Amino acid sequence: EADIYQTPRYLVIGTGKKITLECSQTMGHDKMYWYQQDPGMELHLIHYSYGVNSTEKGDLSSESTVSRIRTEHFPLTLESARPSHTSQYLCASSLDIGGGSGYTFGSGTRLTVV
Amino acid sequence: GNSVTQMEGPVTLSEEAFLTINCTYTATGYPSLFWYVQYPGEGLQLLLKATKADDKGSNKGFEATYRKETTSFHLEKGSVQVSDSAVYFCALSEKYSSASKIIFGSGTRLSIRP
Numbered sequence: 001e002a003d004i005y006q007t008p009r010y011l012v013i014g015t016g017k018k019i020t021l022e023c024s025q026t027m028g029h030d031k032m033y034w035y036q037q038d039p040g041m042e043l044h045l046i047h048y049s050y051g052v053n054s055t056e057k058g059d060l061s062s063e064s065t066v067s068r069i070r071t072e073h074f075p076l077t078l079e080s081a082r083p084s085h086t087s088q089y090l091c092a093s094s095l096d097i098g099g100g101s102g103y104t105f106g107s108g109t110r111l112t113v114v
Numbered sequence: 115g116n117s118v119t120q121m122e123g124p125v126t127l128s129e130e131a132f133l134t135i136n137c138t139y140t141a142t143g144y145p146s147l148f149w150y151v152q153y154p155g156e157g158l159q160l161l162l163k164a165t166k167a168d169d170k171g172s173n174k175g176f177e178a179t180y181r182k183e184t185t186s187f188h189l190e191k192g193s194v195q196v197s198d199s200a201v202y203f204c205a206l207s208e209k210y211s212s213a214s215k216i217i218f219g220s221g222t223r224l225s226i227r228p
Contacts, residue, residue, distance in 0.1 A: 006157075031214055041152075041201050041221035050214065090157050094214070100146030100165040100207065103216055105157035 003027045006091050006106035013081055013113055021076045021109045023091035030095075032074040033103065036060060037088040049074055081113045116141045120204045120219035127194055128227050135189040135222050137178075137204035145206040147171075147180055147187040148216070152201040161189075161202070196226045 004025040013019055025032070034047040045058030049068040063085070064078050074093075078085055088110050092103040121136040139145065146165045150158040162171030167182035176191045187204060204219040 033215070041223065043203070043218045043221075045215065048215065092158075094216075100163065102146070102148050102160050102163055102207070103158070105150075105159065108155075108157045110155075 004091060004093055004104050004106040006089075006109050008109060009107060010110050011112070013111070015082055015113055017081050019078050019081055019111070021089055021091075021111070023074045023076070023106060024072050025074075025093045025104070026072065027093060027095070027104065028071065029093035029104070030071065031093060032068070033092045033094075034058070034064075034066060034074070034076050035090040035092065036062065037090055037108075043090070047076065081111075083113045085111060086113050087111060116145070116206060116208060116217050118204050118206055118217055118219040120202075121222050123221075124223040124225060126225045126227065129196055130193045131226075133189070133191040133194045133198075133224070135202055135204075135224070137187045137189065137219060139185050139187065139204075139206050141185075141206055141208065143208045145208055147178070148205040148207070149176070149178055149187070149189050150203040150205060150218075152203065152221075154200070158203060194224075194226050196228055199224055199226045 007022045030051045032049045035043045044060035046062040047066040049055045090108045091106040095101045117140045148163045149161040151161045152158045162173045164171040164180035170179045178187050178189045201221045201223050203221050205216050207216045
């Protein structure tokens with residue numbers, strides 16, 4: 001039973017298009033995260049949020065942007081998609097990182113830009 | 115800074131073999147430690163965790179013990195099954211820290227032969 005939802009699961013889109021990857025959670029978690037996962041499996045944090053109207057850039061520079069207008073919703077937008085954006089994008093949320101609660105992950109969006 | 119180093123893969127075993135995936139960490143404070151599993155085409159799922167020294171996390175036949183003296187959190191399973199084929203990530207989070215992020219290892223791909 002998924003409590004964090006990502007849509008779409010798969011997306012193939014042409015270069016230059018604007019896209020938004022959706023992420024929603026029903027757990028009331030304040031903290032949310034976006035990771036980019038390369039084919040070598042490694043996870044790279046690209047954005048995170050500690051709550052409504054709070055967003056920060058992660059460890060890996062990304063041309064994408066995020067917004068957090070509602071607690072449950074943390075969409076990621078690419079204004080102009082390029083082939084270099086082809087990757088798996090994973091969304092996660094957490095109740096209490098400092099207390100050891102860990103992340104809950106969505107199923108991911110696999111993006112292919114042609 | 116905090117970091118996680120885990121055994122490089124891929125690891126290939128026969129069904130019913132004993133599994134160990136090594137994980138060591140560097141942390142300035144008192145981390146919580148995690149193992150996540152990623153099945154093909156899916157997001158990451160929390161497999162087990164330990165929040166203080168000498169704690170043992172366990173789930174689905176997998177175990178890992180938090181060893182502060184060796185800064186390790188090795189994953190073990192006594193008898194693996196084909197269904198255990200997946201990518202395994204060791205991870206840590208700092209307790210009582212404002213960082214509020216999980217640090218992941220690079221992942222170990224496990225393949226089990228029937």
